[in-house]
Structure formats: structure tokens, C-alpha cells
Amino acid sequence: MLELLINPYIQTILKVIFLIFLVVLPSAALLTLMERKWSALIQDRRGPGRANIGKFTFLGIFHILADGMKLALKEDFYPAGTNRFLFTIAPYFGFFSAVTLFALLPITSPLGNFTFQIVDVNIGILMILAYMSFSIYGAVLAGWSTDNKYGMLGAVRASAQMISYEVFLGVSLLGLLVVYNSLRISDIVAGQNEYWFNGLIPKWGILTQPIGFLIFFTAILAEMKRAPFDAPEGESEIVAGFFIEYSGMRFALFFLAEYISLVGMAMLISTLFLGSYHFPWLLDAGFKLGSLPLVELPQWLVVFLRFITFGGKVLFCCWLIISIRWSLPRFKFDQIMKLGWNRLMPLGILNLIITILVTLLF
Amino acid sequence: MKVKVVTRDVGFLGKFYLPAVLMGLWLVSRHFFANLLFNKMTVTINYPEVKRPIAKRWRGRHRLTRHENGFIKCVACFLCEEICPANCIHIKSAEMPFDKSVEKYPSVFDIDELRCIFCGLCVEACPKDAIRMDTEIVSLAFTDRKKFDYTRNLLLDEAPDNKHTKYTNVPLPTSIEEALPNSKGVVADDLTN
Numbered sequence: 001m002l003e004l005l006i007n008p009y010i011q012t013i014l015k016v017i018f019l020i021f022l023v024v025l026p027s028a029a030l031l032t033l034m035e036r037k038w039s040a041l042i043q044d045r046r047g048p049g050r051a052n053i054g055k056f057t058f059l060g061i062f063h064i065l066a067d068g069m070k071l072a073l074k075e076d077f078y079p080a081g082t083n084r085f086l087f088t089i090a091p092y093f094g095f096f097s098a099v100t101l102f103a104l105l106p107i108t109s110p111l112g113n114f115t116f117q118i119v120d121v122n123i124g125i126l127m128i129l130a131y132m133s134f135s136i137y138g139a140v141l142a143g144w145s146t147d148n149k150y151g152m153l154g155a156v157r158a159s160a161q162m163i164s165y166e167v168f169l170g171v172s173l174l175g176l177l178v179v180y181n182s183l184r185i186s187d188i189v190a191g192q193n194e195y196w197f198n199g200l201i202p203k204w205g206i207l208t209q210p211i212g213f214l215i216f217f218t219a220i221l222a223e224m225k226r227a228p229f230d231a232p233e234g235e236s237e238i239v240a241g242f243f244i245e246y247s248g249m250r251f252a253l254f255f256l257a258e259y260i261s262l263v264g265m266a267m268l269i270s271t272l273f274l275g276s277y278h279f280p281w282l283l284d285a286g287f288k289l290g291s292l293p294l295v296e297l298p299q300w301l302v303v304f305l306r307f308i309t310f311g312g313k314v315l316f317c318c319w320l321i322i323s324i325r326w327s328l329p330r331f332k333f334d335q336i337m338k339l340g341w342n343r344l345m346p347l348g349i350l351n352l353i354i355t356i357l358v359t360l361l362f
Numbered sequence: 363m364k365v366k367v368v369t370r371d372v373g374f375l376g377k378f379y380l381p382a383v384l385m386g387l388w389l390v391s392r393h394f395f396a397n398l399l400f401n402k403m404t405v406t407i408n409y410p411e412v413k414r415p416i417a418k419r420w421r422g423r424h425r426l427t428r429h430e431n432g433f434i435k436c437v438a439c440f441l442c443e444e445i446c447p448a449n450c451i452h453i454k455s456a457e458m459p460f461d462k463s464v465e466k467y468p469s470v471f472d473i474d475e476l477r478c479i480f481c482g483l484c485v486e487a488c489p490k491d492a493i494r495m496d497t498e499i500v501s502l503a504f505t506d507r508k509k510f511d512y513t514r515n516l517l518l519d520e521a522p523d524n525k526h527t528k529y530t531n532v533p534l535p536t537s538i539e540e541a542l543p544n545s546k547g548v549v550a551d552d553l554t555n
């Protein structure tokens with residue numbers, strides 16, 4: 001029995017199951033409610049809280065069940081003139097690209113030989129970029145196959161936006177690669193637990209690459225098609241954009257994929273720029289601030305603290321992304337393009353050059 | 363065509379929308395945390411459980427008023443039925459046999475609240491202050507259309523809720539108690555004849 005558990009393949013499968021069913025799906029489902037609740041708090045409302053079982057509403061948590069049930073009971077509908085094959089497979093692209101991201105990111109530091117990361121490939125960042133750009137196929141196919149002009153417009157906008165923002169998404173990450181000198185996620189994570197000034201200031205990505213962080217964050221927002229870059233699905237102009245004709249569980253797939261990728265991107269931002277699971281001055285052996293003596297902690301406690309830290313960071317990133325949605329109006333399409341190509345792109349290249357010069361000189 | 367060009371100087375950082383974004387985030391998070399921690403600014407009223415206070419002049423469901431002695435004030439003059447733009451008041455008048463102080467009284471007084479537009483003209487028109495809209499009943503919601511037809515005694519707040527009947531011609535009363543419940547009106551002299 002124990003031998004089975006030590007088998008790396010079995011371990012990986014168990015990790016996948018654990019991650020999908022205990023982390024990805026619950027957190028995405030919770031976020032659908034959280035976004036509504038948080039936006040209500042921001043706008044001085046109360047938000048949903050009526051769905052109940054008996055007397056209990058638990059802050060509206062049953063709305064998740066109610067929504068899911070409603071979507072599951074809806075008619076599975078193909079509008080006239082649809083390309084059925086493409087229409088059917090389109091939602092899975094976004095879902096796939098959102099979920100695969102989780103395979104590459106560690107949630108806490110290894111406990112003995114057991115890593116809390118499904119795979120640690122040596123080209124981690126490239127793989128993440130590749131999977132991320134996969135989601136655009138979903139948008140384009142969905143918009144194209146529905147034979148609807150709004151869907152078509154949404155698909156065109158999505159692809160144009162994606163093409164331009166993917167470029168400096170890469171550029172902003174190049175600076176990070178130069179600093180930590182590796183494409184492997186675990187190396188980048190380890191690099192962020194080193195310190196400047198004799199153990200005082202951690203070398204987190206946001207401190208080594210502040211401009212890179214800003215550009216990356218902007219590009220991530222555009223990549224997820226979230227406000228203020230939600231022109232592909234702009235409700236007030238093209239109704240719902242590329243998924244306008246979808247209903248029932250197919251729509252739910254789009255909807256869920258959006259929130260899964262929100263969690264995924266929040267994890268990505270925390271992993272690459274906010275020091276991943278590292279709490280400042282918490283080393284593998286225990287707390288150590290500057291030249292003060294080490295406070296020793298058992299390994300399981302360190303791992304647990306790091307897990308909490310990572311959760312907190314992810315929650316903060318989700319909150320930030322959602323708050324930005326509720327504080328900014330949608331950019332016009334030409335403004336999106338101008339911001340991308342005229343401003344962020346040169347800035348990203350400048351940032352890269354400066355980073356390279358600084359790394360070479362010091 | 364004359365065009366006035368307005369130049370906006372947003373500065374270098376403004377070109378990246380940074381100050382605006384930070385200001386927006388500051389505003390948003392202020393509201394977020396104030397509401398999350400102290401529930402301070404929430405303006406929502408949990409409607410069915412909590413009702414917002416309504417103004418005194420709010421036009422709610424109608425009611426028919428009485429004299430001090432419990433007599434119905436309405437004299438069945440049809441002014442309200444005449445002026446009603448929605449044609450939703452239906453009155454049938456009857457002679458009051460027992461009471462010399464009134465000539466007529468409404469044997470039927472129906473208001474179809476479903477058609478009523480709550481304009482308040484009936485209240486304005488009434489010469490006797492017999493109909494008012496000050497019940498503060500804001501929402502009329504039933505699962506049956508018939509229940510929106512408010513009959514005379516319902517408007518007097520007397521009959522139980524299930525006695526909704528439309529255009530029932532209430533037969534002439536045979537005794538004063540039957541004619542006007544709780545009436546303490548002046549009894550006619552020829553009643554004994």
C-alpha cells in the first residue's frame with residue numbers, strides 16, 4: 001500500500017485529483033459568488049443572500065448551488081446556422097488552458113521528498129505562456145461558429161487584443177528571467193527567498209522588477225479579457241461578445257473557465273512577482289531577520305505557514321483584479337491598442353535593457 | 363466647421379493611466395473595507411422584512427372613511443367613478459331606507475386595484491372626504507387576479523380577505539345592521555311603519 005503511494009505516477013495522479021476537486025473547482029465556484037459579494041460591498045449594496053436551505057443563507061453561499069442547478073436544467077440549444085462541431089468544442093479550450101496552469105505552480109514548499117507541485121519542468125515559464133495563449137482558440141471558435149455578428153465582432157476583438165498583449169506579456173517576463181536566471185518555476189521561487197542587505201529585504205519579483213510587474217499585471221488583465229480590457233465581451237456594445245449564443249452548461253463552462261483562470265492568474269502573479277509561498281524572513285529552518293539569531297521551527301510548521309501565506313497572496317491578487325474591474329471603465333478599442341503598442345511595449349523593452357545592463361554591471 | 367480642440371495634459375504617468383487607477387482603487391477599497399468591517403455605507407433595505415418609511419402623501423391602497431358614529435361617509439355621488447382615468451371604480455347606489463340623514467349610500471363600491479394607476483384623482487374629486495389613499499399599503503401582491511377587486515367592505519377594512527367578489531349586487535338591506543355594519547346613524551322615523 002505504502003509503496004503505491006511512493007510511486008511517482010500514483011502521486012501525480014493523486015495530486016491532480018486533489019488539486020482539481022479541492023482547490024480549482026471550489027475556489028472558482030466561490031469566486032463567482034465572491035465577485036458578486038465584493039462588488040456589492042464596493043457599491044454599498046448587500047449582494048446576493050436570498051438562496052437558503054431552511055433558515056440558513058450563510059452569506060448567500062447557496063447561490064452557487066442555485067446557479068449551478070439552473071444552468072444544468074437549461075435547454076441544450078444550438079442556434080440555426082451554427083457549426084455544431086466547433087460550437088461544441090469551443091468552451092473546452094478556455095477551460096483546458098485555465099486548468100493546466102495549476103499543474104506548474106507550487107502551492108507550498110516541499111515536505112521531505114514530497115513536492116506540492118504537480119510537475120516542475122525546466123521550461124516552466126514557456127509552458128505557461130503557451131497554455132495561456134491557448135484560451136484564445138476558445139474565444140475565436142466560439143465567436144466564429146455561432147453565425148452571429150456580435151459573436152464574430154467579439155471574436156475579432158479578442159484575437160486582436162490577445163495578439164498585441166501576448167507580445168509584451170512575454171517581454172515583461174524576460175526581465176524576470178534575467179534576474180533569476182532560469183525558466184524553471186522552482187528556481188524562480190527559490191530565488192525570491194534570497195535577501196539584500198544582509199538578510200533585510202527579500203528579493204521578490206515586485207521589488208527586483210517593479211516595471212515588469214506593472215506591465216505583466218496589465219497584460220494579464222487583457223489576457224483574461226477582464227475589465228478594463230473586456231472589449232471582447234463588452235456588454236453594452238456587443239451584448240456578450242463571443243459567447244453570446246451559449247446557454248446552459250456550455251455557458252457555465254465559459255463562466256467557470258473565466259473564474260478558474262482568475263484564480264490561476266492570481267496564483268501566477270503571486271508565484272512570479274509576490275515571492276510565491278515565501279513569507280519574508282521565514283527560511284527553511286525557521287525565522288531569521290537580518291543578523292538576529294535564528295528562531296527554529298519544525299518543517300511541517302514552516303510548510304503550513306507557507307501554504308497560508310500563498311493562500312493569502314492569491315486571495316489578495318483576486319481581490320485586486322476584481323477591485324480593478326469595479327473601479328475602471330472599459331477602454332475603447334483604439335485606446336487598448338495604443339496603450340499596448342505605443343506605451344507598454346517600449347517601456348517593456350526599456351525595462352529589459354536596463355535590467356540586462358544592471359545585471360551585467362553588478 | 364469650427365472645431366475647438368481641447369488639449370488635456372495628463373502628464374507622463376497619466377499616459378499610463380496610473381494615477382487614475384490608483385485613485386480609483388483607493389476609492390473602491392475604502393468603500394470595500396468600510397462595508398466589510400463596519401457595514402457602514404450600505405444603503406440596501408432588505409425589502410420584504412424591512413420596509414422603507416414612506417412619505418405621508420404617498421398614495422397607497424384606497425380606503426373608505428366613516429363618520430365618527432361609524433357611518434360610511436360616501437354618498438354615492440359617482441364623482442370619483444366619473445373622474446377615474448382608468449375606469450376602475452364601480453359604484454351602485456341605493457336608497458338608504460332606514461336613515462333619513464343620508465339619501466343614498468353605495469350598495470356596491472368596487473375598485474379594481476389592478477387597473478388603478480394610483481393617480482389620486484378620486485381622492486381629489488370626492489366632496490365628502492369619503493375615499494382616501496393613506497393606508498400606507500404599498501405593495502398589493504396576490505396570486506389570483508380576482509383578489510385585486512376590492513369591494514366595499516374590504517375597503518372599509520371589514521370583510522375577511524377571502525371575500526373577494528366582483529360586481530356583487532348587494533341586495534337592499536333588510537335591517538339597519540345589515541345595511542351598514544356598526545352603523546349608529548339616525549334611524550328613520552318611518553322604520554316602524
Ligand code: SF4
Binds near residue numbers: 473
Ligand atoms: S387613484 Fe386614479 S385610477 Fe385609481 S381609482 Fe382613483 S381615480 Fe381611478
Ligand code: SF4
Binds near residue numbers: 438441443453488
Ligand atoms: S367616494 Fe366620494 S366621490 Fe366617490 S361616490 Fe362616494 S362620495 Fe362620491
